[in-house]
Amino acid sequence: xxxxxxxxxxxxxxxxxxxxxxxxxxxxxxxxxxxxxxxxxxxxxxxxxxxxxxxxxxxxxxxxxxxxxxxxxxxxxxxxxxxxxxxxxxxxxxxxxxxxxxxxxxxxxxxxxxxxxxxxxxxxxxxxxxxxxxxxxxxxxxxxxxxxxxxxxxxxxxxxxxxxxxxxxxxxxxxxxxxxxxxxxxxxxxxxxxxxxxxxxxxxxxxxxxxxxxxxxxxxxxxxxxxxxxxxxxxxxxxxxxxxxxxxxxxxxxxxxxxxxxxxxxxxxxxxxxxxxxxxxxxxxxxxxxxxxxxxxxxxxxxxxxxxxxxxxxxxxxxxxxxxxxxxxxxxxxxxxxxxxxxxxxxxxxxxxxxxxxxxxxxxxxxxxxxxxxxxxxxxxxxxxxxxxxxxxxxxxxxxxxxxxxxxxxxxxxxx
Numbered sequence: 001x002x003x004x005x006x007x008x009x010x011x012x013x014x015x016x017x018x019x020x021x022x023x024x025x026x027x028x029x030x031x032x033x034x035x036x037x038x039x040x041x042x043x044x045x046x047x048x049x050x051x052x053x054x055x056x057x058x059x060x061x062x063x064x065x066x067x068x069x070x071x072x073x074x075x076x077x078x079x080x081x082x083x084x085x086x087x088x089x090x091x092x093x094x095x096x097x098x099x100x101x102x103x104x105x106x107x108x109x110x111x112x113x114x115x116x117x118x119x120x121x122x123x124x125x126x127x128x129x130x131x132x133x134x135x136x137x138x139x140x141x142x143x144x145x146x147x148x149x150x151x152x153x154x155x156x157x158x159x160x161x162x163x164x165x166x167x168x169x170x171x172x173x174x175x176x177x178x179x180x181x182x183x184x185x186x187x188x189x190x191x192x193x194x195x196x197x198x199x200x201x202x203x204x205x206x207x208x209x210x211x212x213x214x215x216x217x218x219x220x221x222x223x224x225x226x227x228x229x230x231x232x233x234x235x236x237x238x239x240x241x242x243x244x245x246x247x248x249x250x251x252x253x254x255x256x257x258x259x260x261x262x263x264x265x266x267x268x269x270x271x272x273x274x275x276x277x278x279x280x281x282x283x284x285x286x287x288x289x290x291x292x293x294x295x296x297x298x299x300x301x302x303x304x305x306x307x308x309x310x311x312x313x314x315x316x317x318x319x320x321x322x323x324x325x326x327x328x329x330x331x332x333x334x335x336x337x338x339x340x341x342x343x344x345x346x347x348x349x350x351x352x353x354x355x356x357x358x359x360x361x362x363x364x365x366x367x368x369x370x371x372x373x374x375x376x377x378x379x380x381x382x383x384x385x386x387x388x389x390x391x392x393x394x395x396x397x398x399x400x401x402x403x404x405x406x407x408x409x410x411x412x413x414x415x416x
Contacts, residue, residue: 192209271361282416294413295360308348379393
């Protein structure tokens with residue numbers, strides 16, 4: 001990932017909160033009435049049979065994203081794939097044209113073999129069974145092991161290791177730039193509101209306000225790789241391959257730090273480890289119920305509106321496959337396309353969060369990735385004895401600070 005060439009612009013999500021909240025509560029009521037068995041017969045807030053109720057649930061769920069302002073300028077992950085050319089059994093004739101060689105299509109240059117075949121007893125139109133018995137004395141067998149080993153050409157396809165797509169998590173963090181080594185800001189830590197109605201001549205209520213300075217250190221994420229001169233000189237694609245894979249490594253590590261970094265230098269402090277964030281235990285709840293409660297506590301204590309849920313695919317599976325008592329999918333038929341959402345909020349499946357946790361937050365308004373320097377690439381042959389050994393080294397790194405301005409705008413759901 002080249003963060004210096006990419007802008008992450010996510011405007012604040014604003015929505016008609018009252019209408020949105022009412023729609024969510026209505027859907028929550030449906031699930032509460034249905035119970036853990038998802039028995040549609042117990043649902044009284046929707047009329048009709050099971051099929052009609054399920055269709056209404058799907059309609060309600062489909063309407064929720066429309067009540068939120070869609071996240072703007074979401075970046076799409078561009079995967080660079082090596083051009084593949086499958087070997088088709090043809091041979092380059094040398095002038096750019098290709099010709100196919102088969103047993104039934106011999107060129108004029110093969111007339112020597114024609115004569116040899118006739119001399120050996122073949123007759124035109126006859127197969128192998130028409131060969132006459134010939135006594136020959138074998139000396140040196142002309143075979144591939146001692147003769148001409150055929151040339152095999154690679155297809156050009158390069159199959160990469162199965163790795164997590166990146167960037168992914170970083171798409172949801174607004175990005176800014178900083179010229180400082182530490183990002184410093186002020187947080188209001190005391191707000192005492194004693195405003196009240198008073199009688200004539202009585203004392204006013206005294207308010208209290210206090211601010212606290214907060215800091216976030218700029219951290220570096222880096223990687224390097226040694227390689228020989230010959231590797232990049234003799235294989236034109238080697239240089240691009242190295243650049244792409246090292247860039248991926250940086251992006252992959254940044255993704256991880258944004259959610260689970262422990263904050264101990266030189267680590268960033270990811271959302272899971274931010275002091276003061278909300279927690280919501282799964283307990284006896286279903287996963288959808290626990291996620292809803294995690295969203296609700298953000299609204300109650302953080303007065304914010306969550307815009308994304310990060311969850312592992314293995315945990316989202318139970319939600320996506322949720323069925324009614326008579327076997328109908330609740331979260332949409334398997335054939336239904338589109339972005340996955342829960343309670344109207346975008347769901348991002350990623351293996352970055354801790355295995356037993358889901359992370360919810362209003363990242364658009366209360367998080368920031370402050371980039372001190374985007375991806376910097378440098379090469380040298382002066383490392384150690386590289387110069388006299390015909391070696392080079394490439395290094396890549398970036399420097400950034402991570403901020404969560406309002407901890408109560410984020411929730412970690414535990415016990416999944």
